[in-house]
Amino acid sequence: MTVFVEQDDEGPFAVWLNYEGPDSFTLDQRFGCERELFGVTWTEDGWEPDVQPRPRGWSHADLEKAVLYTVAEWIAPMIPVTDVDLHGEVVAPDGAFDPHPVGPQP
Numbered sequence: 001m002t003v004f005v006e007q008d009d010e011g012p013f014a015v016w017l018n019y020e021g022p023d024s025f026t027l028d029q030r031f032g033c034e035r036e037l038f039g040v041t042w043t044e045d046g047w048e049p050d051v052q053p054r055p056r057g058w059s060h061a062d063l064e065k066a067v068l069y070t071v072a073e074w075i076a077p078m079i080p081v082t083d084v085d086l087h088g089e090v091v092a093p094d095g096a097f098d099p100h101p102v103g104p105q106p
Contacts, residue, residue: 005060
């Protein structure tokens with residue numbers, strides 16, 4: 001899963017499922033926008049869903065790290081522990097932080 005913590009026209013951050021391996025392109029194309037697991041978007045009334053803004057004093061890196069670890073905690077219970085061939089990790093696209101493994105580990 002990739003955590004995009006970038007403020008843009010759509011919102012402050014999004015979480016996308018990305019596949020790796022020989023079929024990654026085909027799977028990414030097949031599921032398209034359905035790969036977005038969670039996104040915060042700008043609306044006329046604020047962020048949707050309603051999430052708290054970045055705390056004062058936090059850098060962009062602090063926010064990115066907090067979102068990355070929260071996503072890892074949130075997604076880990078959804079990965080079956082009996083599927084030892086399914087390996088996952090939560091990453092930031094810029095590589096600013098080490099990948100955070102989720103699910104069964106080899």
